[in-house]
Amino acid sequence: MTLLKLKQATKTFGKGHTKVEALKATDFSVEAGEFVAIIGPSGSGKSTLLTIAGGLQSPTTGEVLINGNPFNGIKEKQRSKIRFSEIGFILQASNLIPFLTVADQLNLVDKVAKEAIKVQEQDRLLKDLGVMELKNKYPSDLSGGERQRVAIAKALYHNPSVILADEPTASLDSKRAFEVVEILAKETKDKQKATIMVTHDTRLTESCDHVYEMQDGVLSKVR
Template sequence: MEILKTVNLCKAYGSAEARIEALKNANLSVNKGEFVAIVGASGSGKSSLLHLLGGVDRPTGGQVIINGVELYTKSEEELALFRRREIGFIFQSYNLIPVLTAEENIKLPMLLENKKADENYVEELMGILGLTERRRHLPSELSGGQQQRTAIGRALINKPSIILADEPTGNLDSKSSKEIVDLLTFSVRKYNQTLVMITHDINVAQRADRVVKIEDGLLLQQKEADGH
Protein backbone atom coordinates (compact mmCIF):
# COMPACT_ATOMS: atom_id res chain seq x y z
CA MET A 1 0.00 0.00 0.00
CA GLU A 2 1.47 3.34 -1.08
CA ILE A 3 2.04 5.77 1.79
CA LEU A 4 4.25 8.39 0.15
CA LYS A 5 4.28 9.69 -3.39
CA THR A 6 5.90 12.57 -5.26
CA VAL A 7 4.63 13.83 -8.62
CA ASN A 8 7.05 15.80 -10.84
CA LEU A 9 8.67 17.32 -7.76
CA CYS A 10 11.02 20.23 -8.52
CA LYS A 11 13.15 22.53 -6.42
CA ALA A 12 15.23 25.44 -7.69
CA TYR A 13 17.28 28.04 -5.87
CA GLY A 14 18.27 31.47 -7.13
CA SER A 15 17.23 33.06 -10.41
CA ALA A 16 18.46 33.81 -13.93
CA GLU A 17 22.10 32.74 -14.39
CA ALA A 18 22.45 31.94 -10.68
CA ARG A 19 19.50 29.50 -10.77
CA ILE A 20 20.33 26.00 -9.53
CA GLU A 21 17.90 23.14 -10.06
CA ALA A 22 18.37 20.96 -7.01
CA LEU A 23 15.58 18.56 -7.97
CA LYS A 24 14.09 17.88 -11.39
CA ASN A 25 10.70 16.23 -11.92
CA ALA A 26 11.25 13.64 -9.20
CA ASN A 27 8.69 10.84 -9.11
CA LEU A 28 8.95 8.51 -6.15
CA SER A 29 6.57 5.99 -4.62
CA VAL A 30 7.13 4.38 -1.22
CA ASN A 31 4.97 1.65 0.29
CA LYS A 32 3.92 1.37 3.92
CA GLY A 33 6.50 -0.56 5.93
CA GLU A 34 9.25 -0.11 3.33
CA PHE A 35 12.84 0.94 4.10
CA VAL A 36 14.18 3.05 1.21
CA ALA A 37 17.77 4.30 1.11
CA ILE A 38 18.58 7.38 -1.00
CA VAL A 39 22.18 7.56 -2.18
CA GLY A 40 24.14 10.08 -4.23
CA ALA A 41 27.15 12.37 -4.19
CA SER A 42 27.26 15.58 -2.13
CA GLY A 43 25.19 18.25 -3.85
CA SER A 44 23.15 15.71 -5.83
CA GLY A 45 19.85 16.82 -4.28
CA LYS A 46 19.40 14.20 -1.54
CA SER A 47 18.80 16.63 1.31
CA SER A 48 16.56 18.83 -0.84
CA LEU A 49 14.43 15.77 -1.60
CA LEU A 50 14.22 14.74 2.05
CA HIS A 51 13.27 18.25 3.19
CA LEU A 52 10.50 18.38 0.59
CA LEU A 53 9.23 14.92 1.60
CA GLY A 54 9.01 16.14 5.18
CA GLY A 55 7.33 19.46 4.50
CA VAL A 56 10.35 21.42 5.76
CA ASP A 57 10.86 23.31 2.49
CA ARG A 58 8.35 24.19 -0.23
CA PRO A 59 8.90 22.92 -3.79
CA THR A 60 9.16 25.05 -6.90
CA GLY A 61 6.70 22.68 -8.54
CA GLY A 62 5.07 19.27 -8.16
CA GLN A 63 3.38 17.43 -5.31
CA VAL A 64 4.19 15.45 -2.17
CA ILE A 65 1.37 13.19 -1.01
CA ILE A 66 1.50 11.37 2.35
CA ASN A 67 -1.35 9.10 3.41
CA GLY A 68 -3.47 10.68 0.69
CA VAL A 69 -2.80 14.21 1.95
CA GLU A 70 -1.14 16.69 -0.41
CA LEU A 71 1.33 18.54 1.80
CA TYR A 72 1.77 21.77 -0.07
CA THR A 73 -1.91 22.70 -0.24
CA LYS A 74 -1.64 23.29 3.52
CA SER A 75 -0.85 26.53 5.32
CA GLU A 76 2.41 26.77 7.29
CA GLU A 77 0.51 26.20 10.53
CA GLU A 78 -1.33 23.14 9.19
CA LEU A 79 1.90 21.80 7.74
CA ALA A 80 3.74 22.17 11.06
CA LEU A 81 0.97 20.24 12.81
CA PHE A 82 0.96 17.51 10.16
CA ARG A 83 4.76 17.17 10.42
CA ARG A 84 4.67 16.78 14.17
CA ARG A 85 1.97 14.11 14.02
CA GLU A 86 2.85 12.10 10.93
CA ILE A 87 6.61 12.45 10.36
CA GLY A 88 9.60 11.63 12.54
CA PHE A 89 12.87 13.37 11.65
CA ILE A 90 16.34 12.07 12.49
CA PHE A 91 19.34 14.22 11.58
CA GLN A 92 23.09 13.69 11.43
CA SER A 93 23.51 16.41 14.08
CA TYR A 94 21.34 15.15 16.89
CA ASN A 95 19.71 18.56 17.63
CA LEU A 96 19.07 17.65 21.26
CA ILE A 97 18.18 20.34 23.82
CA PRO A 98 21.30 20.53 26.04
CA VAL A 99 19.46 21.41 29.28
CA LEU A 100 16.98 18.52 28.98
CA THR A 101 17.66 14.92 30.02
CA ALA A 102 17.53 12.06 27.53
CA GLU A 103 13.98 11.23 28.67
CA GLU A 104 12.85 14.87 28.45
CA ASN A 105 14.34 15.21 24.95
CA ILE A 106 12.43 12.10 23.86
CA LYS A 107 9.15 13.46 25.29
CA LEU A 108 9.63 16.93 23.79
CA PRO A 109 7.29 16.47 20.76
CA MET A 110 4.49 15.46 23.12
CA LEU A 111 5.06 18.61 25.21
CA LEU A 112 4.84 20.73 22.06
CA GLU A 113 1.43 19.17 21.43
CA ASN A 114 0.40 19.76 25.08
CA LYS A 115 -0.08 16.01 25.38
CA LYS A 116 0.97 13.61 28.09
CA ALA A 117 3.33 10.91 26.92
CA ASP A 118 2.20 7.30 27.17
CA GLU A 119 4.53 6.19 29.98
CA ASN A 120 4.29 2.51 29.01
CA TYR A 121 5.39 3.40 25.49
CA VAL A 122 8.19 5.62 26.87
CA GLU A 123 9.42 2.67 28.96
CA GLU A 124 9.25 0.37 25.94
CA LEU A 125 11.17 2.86 23.80
CA MET A 126 13.80 3.41 26.49
CA GLY A 127 14.36 -0.34 26.66
CA ILE A 128 14.61 -0.77 22.89
CA LEU A 129 16.96 2.23 22.67
CA GLY A 130 19.15 0.95 25.50
CA LEU A 131 18.68 4.22 27.40
CA THR A 132 16.87 3.05 30.55
CA GLU A 133 19.98 3.59 32.68
CA ARG A 134 20.79 6.92 30.97
CA ARG A 135 17.35 8.51 31.05
CA ARG A 136 18.32 11.25 33.52
CA HIS A 137 21.58 12.13 31.79
CA LEU A 138 22.02 15.35 29.82
CA PRO A 139 23.19 15.12 26.18
CA SER A 140 26.70 16.22 27.22
CA GLU A 141 26.87 13.13 29.46
CA LEU A 142 25.96 10.73 26.64
CA SER A 143 28.13 9.15 23.95
CA GLY A 144 27.50 9.96 20.27
CA GLY A 145 25.61 6.70 19.82
CA GLN A 146 23.48 7.36 22.89
CA GLN A 147 22.70 10.88 21.69
CA GLN A 148 21.61 9.51 18.31
CA ARG A 149 19.45 6.87 20.03
CA THR A 150 17.85 9.69 22.04
CA ALA A 151 17.15 11.55 18.80
CA ILE A 152 15.56 8.38 17.39
CA GLY A 153 13.37 8.08 20.48
CA ARG A 154 12.24 11.68 19.98
CA ALA A 155 11.36 10.84 16.35
CA LEU A 156 9.37 7.76 17.41
CA ILE A 157 7.49 9.12 20.45
CA ASN A 158 4.53 10.42 18.39
CA LYS A 159 4.25 7.04 16.58
CA PRO A 160 4.65 8.72 13.16
CA SER A 161 3.74 6.98 9.90
CA ILE A 162 7.06 7.89 8.28
CA ILE A 163 10.60 8.26 9.59
CA LEU A 164 12.89 10.53 7.53
CA ALA A 165 16.57 10.12 8.40
CA ASP A 166 19.32 12.38 7.02
CA GLU A 167 22.70 10.61 7.36
CA PRO A 168 21.81 9.35 10.86
CA THR A 169 25.06 7.36 11.12
CA GLY A 170 27.31 10.05 9.59
CA ASN A 171 28.96 11.05 12.88
CA LEU A 172 29.30 7.54 14.29
CA ASP A 173 31.91 4.78 14.16
CA SER A 174 31.09 1.56 12.30
CA LYS A 175 29.96 -0.34 15.42
CA SER A 176 27.60 2.45 16.52
CA SER A 177 26.40 2.86 12.91
CA LYS A 178 25.41 -0.80 12.74
CA GLU A 179 23.62 -0.54 16.09
CA ILE A 180 21.65 2.52 14.92
CA VAL A 181 20.58 0.84 11.65
CA ASP A 182 19.69 -2.35 13.58
CA LEU A 183 17.58 -0.22 15.91
CA LEU A 184 15.84 1.68 13.11
CA THR A 185 15.03 -1.44 11.08
CA PHE A 186 13.76 -3.18 14.23
CA SER A 187 11.52 -0.27 15.26
CA VAL A 188 10.18 0.22 11.73
CA ARG A 189 9.18 -3.46 11.58
CA LYS A 190 7.82 -3.52 15.14
CA TYR A 191 5.66 -0.41 14.76
CA ASN A 192 4.88 -0.96 11.05
CA GLN A 193 6.43 2.35 10.05
CA THR A 194 8.10 3.52 6.84
CA LEU A 195 11.74 4.61 6.73
CA VAL A 196 13.37 6.84 4.10
CA MET A 197 17.06 7.36 4.79
CA ILE A 198 19.79 9.38 3.11
CA THR A 199 23.17 7.70 3.46
CA HIS A 200 26.70 7.75 2.04
CA ASP A 201 27.42 4.40 3.67
CA ILE A 202 27.09 1.51 1.21
CA ASN A 203 26.79 -0.96 4.11
CA VAL A 204 23.80 0.96 5.43
CA ALA A 205 22.21 1.20 1.95
CA GLN A 206 22.48 -2.56 1.51
CA ARG A 207 20.27 -3.05 4.57
CA ALA A 208 17.38 -1.25 2.85
CA ASP A 209 14.54 -2.90 0.93
CA ARG A 210 15.26 -0.59 -2.00
CA VAL A 211 17.98 1.84 -3.03
CA VAL A 212 17.15 5.03 -4.95
CA LYS A 213 20.05 6.85 -6.59
CA ILE A 214 19.96 10.58 -7.19
CA GLU A 215 22.36 12.43 -9.49
CA ASP A 216 22.30 16.13 -10.36
CA GLY A 217 18.73 16.41 -9.10
CA LEU A 218 17.47 13.43 -11.10
CA LEU A 219 16.18 10.21 -9.57
CA LEU A 220 17.89 7.35 -11.37
CA GLN A 221 17.53 3.61 -10.98
CA GLN A 222 15.40 2.35 -8.14
CA LYS A 223 16.41 -1.18 -7.34
CA GLU A 224 16.16 -3.69 -4.53
CA ALA A 225 19.18 -3.59 -2.24
CA ASP A 226 21.75 -6.36 -2.62
CA GLY A 227 20.71 -7.94 0.64
CA HIS A 228 17.16 -8.64 -0.69
Protein backbone atom coordinates (compact mmCIF):
# COMPACT_ATOMS: atom_id res chain seq x y z
CA MET A 1 0.00 0.00 0.00
CA THR A 2 1.36 3.42 -0.98
CA LEU A 3 1.24 5.73 2.05
CA LEU A 4 3.00 8.75 0.51
CA LYS A 5 3.05 9.79 -3.14
CA LEU A 6 4.33 12.87 -4.96
CA LYS A 7 3.17 13.26 -8.56
CA GLN A 8 5.21 15.68 -10.69
CA ALA A 9 5.66 17.90 -7.63
CA THR A 10 7.71 21.09 -8.08
CA LYS A 11 8.65 24.04 -5.88
CA THR A 12 9.76 27.38 -7.26
CA PHE A 13 10.74 30.47 -5.28
CA GLY A 14 11.01 33.98 -6.69
CA LYS A 15 10.48 35.23 -10.23
CA GLY A 16 12.57 36.35 -13.17
CA HIS A 17 16.29 36.53 -12.44
CA THR A 18 15.66 35.62 -8.78
CA LYS A 19 13.74 32.45 -9.67
CA VAL A 20 15.00 29.30 -7.94
CA GLU A 21 13.71 25.83 -8.75
CA ALA A 22 14.17 24.21 -5.34
CA LEU A 23 12.37 21.04 -6.44
CA LYS A 24 12.12 20.06 -10.08
CA ALA A 25 9.31 17.80 -11.34
CA THR A 26 9.43 14.83 -8.95
CA ASP A 27 7.60 11.52 -8.85
CA PHE A 28 8.23 9.77 -5.56
CA SER A 29 6.35 7.19 -3.49
CA VAL A 30 6.89 5.19 -0.31
CA GLU A 31 5.04 2.01 0.55
CA ALA A 32 3.90 0.75 3.95
CA GLY A 33 6.89 -0.88 5.68
CA GLU A 34 9.50 0.99 3.62
CA PHE A 35 12.36 2.97 5.19
CA VAL A 36 13.81 5.41 2.67
CA ALA A 37 16.83 7.70 2.96
CA ILE A 38 17.47 10.88 0.99
CA ILE A 39 21.06 12.09 0.83
CA GLY A 40 22.66 15.08 -0.90
CA PRO A 41 24.50 18.34 -0.18
CA SER A 42 23.04 21.28 1.71
CA GLY A 43 20.73 23.38 -0.42
CA SER A 44 20.01 20.54 -2.85
CA GLY A 45 16.27 20.46 -2.10
CA LYS A 46 16.05 17.62 0.45
CA SER A 47 14.27 19.63 3.13
CA THR A 48 12.00 21.26 0.55
CA LEU A 49 10.82 17.83 -0.56
CA LEU A 50 10.25 16.81 3.07
CA THR A 51 8.22 19.92 3.96
CA ILE A 52 6.08 19.47 0.85
CA ALA A 53 5.53 15.80 1.71
CA GLY A 54 4.48 16.86 5.21
CA GLY A 55 2.13 19.62 4.09
CA LEU A 56 4.19 22.38 5.71
CA GLN A 57 4.30 24.07 2.31
CA SER A 58 2.45 23.38 -0.92
CA PRO A 59 4.08 22.38 -4.20
CA THR A 60 4.07 25.02 -6.93
CA THR A 61 2.68 22.37 -9.28
CA GLY A 62 1.88 18.70 -8.91
CA GLU A 63 0.15 16.60 -6.28
CA VAL A 64 0.80 15.10 -2.86
CA LEU A 65 -1.22 12.10 -1.69
CA ILE A 66 -1.33 10.61 1.82
CA ASN A 67 -2.92 7.15 2.01
CA GLY A 68 -4.24 7.78 -1.50
CA ASN A 69 -6.02 10.99 -0.48
CA PRO A 70 -5.19 14.52 -1.75
CA PHE A 71 -2.99 16.43 0.68
CA ASN A 72 -2.37 19.65 -1.22
CA GLY A 73 -5.09 21.82 -2.65
CA ILE A 74 -7.33 21.24 0.36
CA LYS A 75 -8.30 23.65 3.13
CA GLU A 76 -5.66 24.31 5.79
CA LYS A 77 -7.95 23.01 8.54
CA GLN A 78 -8.22 19.65 6.74
CA ARG A 79 -4.49 19.59 6.05
CA SER A 80 -3.72 20.29 9.72
CA LYS A 81 -5.97 17.43 10.79
CA ILE A 82 -4.21 15.02 8.41
CA ARG A 83 -0.79 16.29 9.53
CA PHE A 84 -1.64 15.56 13.15
CA SER A 85 -3.16 12.13 12.61
CA GLU A 86 -1.02 10.75 9.78
CA ILE A 87 2.42 12.37 9.94
CA GLY A 88 5.18 12.30 12.53
CA PHE A 89 7.87 14.97 12.15
CA ILE A 90 11.39 14.58 13.51
CA LEU A 91 13.37 17.77 12.93
CA GLN A 92 16.99 18.82 13.54
CA ALA A 93 15.82 21.07 16.38
CA SER A 94 13.94 19.09 19.05
CA ASN A 95 11.04 21.62 19.24
CA LEU A 96 10.07 20.55 22.76
CA ILE A 97 7.86 22.75 24.92
CA PRO A 98 10.20 24.18 27.61
CA PHE A 99 7.71 24.20 30.52
CA LEU A 100 6.55 20.57 30.10
CA THR A 101 8.28 17.48 31.46
CA VAL A 102 9.19 14.66 29.11
CA ALA A 103 6.07 12.71 30.12
CA ASP A 104 3.87 15.78 29.69
CA GLN A 105 5.23 16.36 26.17
CA LEU A 106 3.59 13.02 25.30
CA ASN A 107 0.53 13.60 27.47
CA LEU A 108 -0.16 16.74 25.43
CA VAL A 109 -0.44 14.61 22.27
CA ASP A 110 -3.13 12.52 23.99
CA LYS A 111 -4.99 15.64 25.10
CA VAL A 112 -5.01 17.12 21.60
CA ALA A 113 -6.21 13.78 20.22
CA LYS A 114 -8.76 13.56 23.06
CA GLU A 115 -7.54 10.12 24.06
CA ALA A 116 -6.74 8.52 27.39
CA ILE A 117 -3.12 8.86 28.43
CA LYS A 118 -1.26 5.76 27.23
CA VAL A 119 1.35 5.31 29.98
CA GLN A 120 2.43 1.86 28.78
CA GLU A 121 3.12 3.12 25.24
CA GLN A 122 4.95 6.15 26.65
CA ASP A 123 7.21 3.95 28.75
CA ARG A 124 7.95 1.56 25.87
CA LEU A 125 9.05 4.38 23.58
CA LEU A 126 11.09 6.19 26.22
CA LYS A 127 12.80 2.93 27.21
CA ASP A 128 13.58 2.04 23.59
CA LEU A 129 15.13 5.47 23.07
CA GLY A 130 17.14 5.33 26.30
CA VAL A 131 15.42 8.24 28.04
CA MET A 132 13.05 6.47 30.46
CA GLU A 133 14.94 7.84 33.46
CA LEU A 134 14.32 11.38 32.16
CA LYS A 135 10.54 11.06 32.22
CA ASN A 136 10.00 13.72 34.89
CA LYS A 137 12.69 16.16 33.72
CA TYR A 138 12.29 19.36 31.69
CA PRO A 139 13.99 20.07 28.34
CA SER A 140 16.41 22.49 30.04
CA ASP A 141 17.66 19.57 32.18
CA LEU A 142 18.54 17.48 29.12
CA SER A 143 21.52 17.37 26.80
CA GLY A 144 21.03 18.07 23.09
CA GLY A 145 21.09 14.37 22.32
CA GLU A 146 18.57 13.58 25.05
CA ARG A 147 16.21 16.30 23.81
CA GLN A 148 16.39 14.86 20.31
CA ARG A 149 15.56 11.34 21.51
CA VAL A 150 12.55 12.70 23.39
CA ALA A 151 11.47 14.54 20.24
CA ILE A 152 11.66 11.27 18.31
CA ALA A 153 9.49 9.58 20.94
CA LYS A 154 6.99 12.42 20.64
CA ALA A 155 6.87 12.05 16.83
CA LEU A 156 6.30 8.29 17.04
CA TYR A 157 3.86 8.42 19.94
CA HIS A 158 0.59 9.13 18.07
CA ASN A 159 1.30 6.21 15.71
CA PRO A 160 1.47 8.15 12.41
CA SER A 161 1.44 6.26 9.12
CA VAL A 162 4.18 8.48 7.66
CA ILE A 163 7.36 9.52 9.49
CA LEU A 164 9.40 12.42 8.08
CA ALA A 165 12.83 12.73 9.69
CA ASP A 166 15.07 15.69 8.78
CA GLU A 167 18.60 14.91 10.04
CA PRO A 168 17.14 13.16 13.12
CA THR A 169 20.57 12.09 14.44
CA ALA A 170 22.42 15.37 13.89
CA SER A 171 22.98 16.02 17.60
CA LEU A 172 23.74 12.41 18.58
CA ASP A 173 27.03 10.55 18.88
CA SER A 174 27.65 7.69 16.41
CA LYS A 175 26.55 4.91 18.77
CA ARG A 176 23.25 6.57 19.66
CA ALA A 177 22.69 7.65 16.05
CA PHE A 178 22.84 4.04 14.85
CA GLU A 179 20.53 2.96 17.68
CA VAL A 180 17.98 5.63 16.76
CA VAL A 181 18.04 4.62 13.09
CA GLU A 182 17.52 0.99 14.11
CA ILE A 183 14.50 2.06 16.19
CA LEU A 184 13.07 3.94 13.22
CA ALA A 185 13.67 0.90 10.99
CA LYS A 186 11.98 -1.41 13.51
CA GLU A 187 8.96 0.90 13.94
CA THR A 188 8.66 1.13 10.16
CA LYS A 189 8.61 -2.64 9.70
CA ASP A 190 6.67 -3.66 12.79
CA LYS A 191 3.89 -1.09 12.33
CA GLN A 192 4.02 -0.86 8.52
CA LYS A 193 4.83 2.84 8.36
CA ALA A 194 6.41 4.80 5.52
CA THR A 195 9.56 6.51 6.80
CA ILE A 196 11.66 9.06 4.94
CA MET A 197 14.93 10.13 6.53
CA VAL A 198 17.04 13.01 5.23
CA THR A 199 20.67 12.57 6.32
CA HIS A 200 24.20 13.70 5.50
CA ASP A 201 25.62 10.55 7.11
CA THR A 202 25.65 7.81 4.46
CA ARG A 203 26.68 5.26 7.11
CA LEU A 204 23.12 5.45 8.46
CA THR A 205 21.56 4.30 5.18
CA GLU A 206 22.47 0.62 5.69
CA SER A 207 19.17 0.03 7.48
CA CYS A 208 17.18 1.64 4.66
CA ASP A 209 15.30 -0.22 1.95
CA HIS A 210 16.01 2.45 -0.65
CA VAL A 211 18.37 5.41 -0.94
CA TYR A 212 17.76 8.50 -3.09
CA GLU A 213 20.09 11.39 -3.84
CA MET A 214 19.04 15.00 -4.33
CA GLN A 215 21.15 17.28 -6.52
CA ASP A 216 20.00 20.77 -7.54
CA GLY A 217 16.34 19.90 -7.00
CA VAL A 218 16.51 16.63 -8.92
CA LEU A 219 15.77 13.39 -7.07
CA SER A 220 17.37 10.17 -8.34
CA LYS A 221 17.40 6.66 -6.93
CA VAL A 222 20.78 5.31 -5.77
CA ARG A 223 19.59 1.86 -4.66
